[in-house]
Amino acid sequence: MSKEDRGWSILRHFIAGSASGVALVVAGHGFDTIKVRMQTDTSGRFNGVIDCLIKCLREEGGRGLYKGASPPMVATGFINSVMFGLMGLFGNALRKSPETPLSIPQIMLCGTVSGAMLSLIVTPIEGIKARLQVQYKQPPGTPAQYSGPIDCARQLIRNHGFRGLYIGWLPTVLHRGSNWSYFGAYEAVKRYLTPPGNEGKLSPLASITAGACAGTAFWLSCYPIDVIKNRIQTEPDIPGKKKLYDRGILQCAKTIYKREGAAAFFKGLTPCLIRSVPANSAAFFAFEVFRAMKCYNYNIFSCHSGSFREQEVTQPPSISMVVHPIFTPRACHWFNRWFTFVASFLALFCGGTAYLFASYSEDVKEKLHLEQSSVNLLGxxxxxxxxxxxxxxxxxxxxxxxPVLWSASIFLAGGYTLFRHGLINEWPIGVLSIGLVMVGLGSVGIYLSSIGPNIVNFGIHNKGKVVGALVTMFGGSSAILAQIYEHVFKRRYSDPSRALLDFMMTLSIGLGATVAIAAFFINIIPPKEEKVEEKTINTDKEVVPDEETALLGESKPVVIVDPLLAYPQRTWFQAIRSFDFHLLFFSYLIGVGAGSTLSTTLAQLSRSLGNRDTTTLLVLFVISNAVIRPIMGSTSDVLSHKLSRPGFMMISLFFLSLTQLWSCFVTKETLYPIVVFTGIGFGSVFMLAPVTVNEIFGSKHWGKNNATVNVGPAIGNYLFVLMQAHIYKSNSSPDSIQCYGIECFRLTFIIMSILCGFGFLSSVILWERTRELYRLKWLASKK
Incomplete structure (x- = not known):
């Protein structure tokens, strides 16, 4: 392997895998339909492969061979991209050095692990595809059971819940785990056909031949388990009739052997082997062509801006000449930066579910019969x-x-799974809190690993816009998911508990998998202006003319700009000891703590005022604080030479203080604008803080500095909610856990209004202390 950047190596595996997946479906789906129909035929409908092909063409035409092609056509490119990307990832982990090729056993191990992991994505797709493939043409006037892949998925979920999509998951794990033969055979044949000394020059013929052998070896190693998998996934749901294969792999295998003999495990093997030759030849040829791309990239496994390095990939001339001219250094720099932005956008959608608790907190309260104080603490x-x-x-x-994003995906999925099981078994609130803490830790990891790279990737004039857009998704995802919960899950089930449990399962699997996949595409690519942070210290200051005096044509003293002042790098210990850090910490604690307290107790406030429309209020809060984030980011970018980001935080906290004061007199009608204004103030402070930490204390230790600042809102939210719960309970009647009227909350709003005033004063002092720093940063960026 050449000395290429490992990040680009993995990304190329994803791109090449996507191309190979499309080629695989186009070349082989017709044969796959014949294979599945032969495997699942228990009535003697077909007398052989040729008979099956003729009947399909005669009764359904050529389109019949491509039934169920839309799910794999859409998904196989993605599936193969993940599979080949995982192969590249695990290969880099096992490889001792970039120059050392993997051994055949190591490649086989990578294939097994990547295939088993892939089963989580593949099982629903293959199940839907198989059901559509065995749906034969119906007599005139008789509707088909499934009108398409979406209808098939809908029926499975309606009949079996979300678990219906994962019928046949274990045989899929064993089937996909047989990738050891797939990749092992390909690599062995490829090396055999490549002359010694020409390992980097793979001919198209060698790639095609190795792909054909790989496909054949794969199906010979796992065909019986594929038969079992398709039998389990395609068995029809007939009310009142017991299923033959509903007790697992061994019971299914025994039933097939008892009824049809050992030959049933190899039904359809002939069309399968015929299909494997052109399909896998096309797939591996496409993979090798795209894997040979040339690009410049950066070290994605370091968060330091000094990790910039350019390395040109050595490519086999016989294949790479087709595509490498497209990927110039400039194009790759642009591609990586914006691809990171898009991947971060998706990851933050999954991580921003903390505000979602208000949409299902009442359902949790009713299911577990909790007091309001317990619900508040849970939130x-x-x-x-x-x-x-x-x-x-x-x-x-x-x-x-x-690594942080992959760990976060595990925490996110595990947290929602633990919370769901706690609801089912009615575990103590402490155990439920552990599940939500796990979700919170996952959210923290997603936030840091998505915002941090983009803060480094974009310059001072664009940081606000980019971070504003990203934290918009971080805050706005709850509004989208709340609507899905309200209008999809609650309407599907008459029982709120069933809707809540299925919603938790969907969050666990869907969000966790999305974050794990998005992690592959997030790079750190510092712009030119950030390199000053890692250069050797130069004591000579640069002389930059004052722009205003230059325009007037006057001879005035010049402005001295020291890059080390404009781009400081404070360690974590230096940062937390500084007075600026204390001021920012307190301002953020008050601003975000006050806003998050409203979101946590919004359902109770709404009910106390006689307003049952909690979902609309939550959506208004989420949308208002999400929309203001890119607006505030863009405004603070454009006016950064006039008013620094601490100045904008000062304005936001003053606005929050007035809103909290107005909340003391809230009514059922004025609750809507108060929620919107609180969301605006909260979203503004939330957006400004991470960029401010970066600009005042630097990007090298941004993660620890920003995480420490973020402890403030956690402390603020906890203390404010405890205070609100005590005030709420003191105004409730002794024989009820409910409290009605504004008196239940007025004292809380008065205290938070005063505290927001102190936060405003804190940000005024920070603004005054950092004015010179921001002036120097602006001048340094204009050089």
Whole structure:
């Protein structure tokens, strides 16, 4: 393997795998339909491969061979990209050095692990495809059972819940785990056909031949388990009739052997082997062509801006000449930066579910019969996770975004799974809180590993816009998911508990998998202006003319700009000891703590005022604080030479203080604008803080510095919610856990209004202390 950047190596595996997946479906789906129909035929409908082909063409035409092609056509490119990307990832992990090729056993191990992991994505797709493939043409006037892949998925979920999509998951794990033969055979044949000394020059013929052998070896090693998998996934749902294959792999195998003999395990093998030759030849040829691309890239496994390095990939001339001219250094720099932005956008959608608790908190309260104080404390679990964010941030600073994102995906999925099982078994609230703390830690990891790279990737004139757009998705995802919960899950089930449990399962699998995949595409690519942070210190200051005096043509003293002042790099210990850090910490604690307290207790406030429309209020809060983030980011970018980001935080906290004061007199009608204004103030402070940390204390230790600042909102939210719960309970009647009227909340709003005033004064002092720093940064960026 050449000395290429490992990040580009993995990304190329994803791109090449996507191309190979499309080629695989186009070349082989017709044969796959014949194979599946032969495997699942238990009535003697077909007398052989040729008979099956003729009947399909005669009764359904050529389109019949491509039934169920749309799910794999859409998904196989993505599936293969993940599979080949995982192969590249695990290969880099096993490889001792970039120059050392993997051994055949190591490649086989990578194939097994990547295939088993891929089963989580593949099982629903292959199940839907198989059901559509065995759906034969119906007599005139008789509707088909499934009108298409979406209808098939809908029926499976309606009949079996979300688990219906994962019928046949275990045989899929065993089937996909047989990738050891697939990749092992390909690599062995490829090396055999490549002359010694020409390992980097793979001819198209060698690639095609090795692909054909790989496909044949794969199906010979796992065909019986594929038969079992398709039998389990395609068995029809007939009310009142017991299924033959509903007790697992061994029971299915025994039933097939008893009824049809050992030959049934090899039904359809002939069309399968015929299909494997052109399909896998095309797939591997496309993979090798795209894997040979040339690009310049950066070290994605380091979070430091000094990790910039350009390395040109050595490519086999016989294949790479087709595509490498497209990927110039400038194009790759642009591609990596914006691809990172898009991947971060998706990851933050999954990580911003902390505000979602208000949409299902009442359902949790009713199911577990909790008091209001217990529900409030449960809601703070997300923010309490900020206290444990420092180790996550240290890992981000040390290892970069990818390992942190993969760990975050596990915490996110595991947290919602634990919370779901706690609801089912009615576990103590402490155990439920652990599940939500895990979700919160996952959210912290996603936030740091998505925002951090983009803060480094874009310059001072664009940081605000980019971070504003990203934190918009971080805050706006709850509004989207709340609507899905309200209008999809609650309407599907008459029982609110069933809707809540299925929603938790969907969050666990869907969000966790999305974050794990997005992690592959997040790079750190510092712009030119950030390189000053890692250069050797130069004591000679640069002389930059004052722009205003130059325009007037006057001879005035010049402005001295020291890059080390404009781009400071304070360590974590230096930062937390500074007075500026204390001011920012307190301002952020008040601003975000006040806003998050409203979101946590919004359902109770709404009910106390006689307003049952909690979902609309939550959506208004989420949308208002999400929309203001890119607006505030763009405004603070454009006016950064007039008013620094601490100045904008000062304005936001003053606005929040007035809103909290107005909340003391809230009514059922004025609750809507108050929620919107609180969201605006909250979103503004939330957007400004991470960029301010970067600009005042630098990007090298941004993860730990930002995580420490984020402890503030966790403390604020916890204390404010405890205070609100005590005030709420003191105004409730002794024989009820409910409280009605504004008196239940008025004292809370008065206290928070005063505290927001102190936060405003704190940000005024920070603004005054950092004015010179921001002036120097602006001048340095204009050089």
């Amino acid at each position: 703070t679990s997300f923010y309490f996770a900020q206290v444990g964010a420092l180790p996550v941030a240290a890992a981000f600073d040390r290892f970069g975004p990818r």
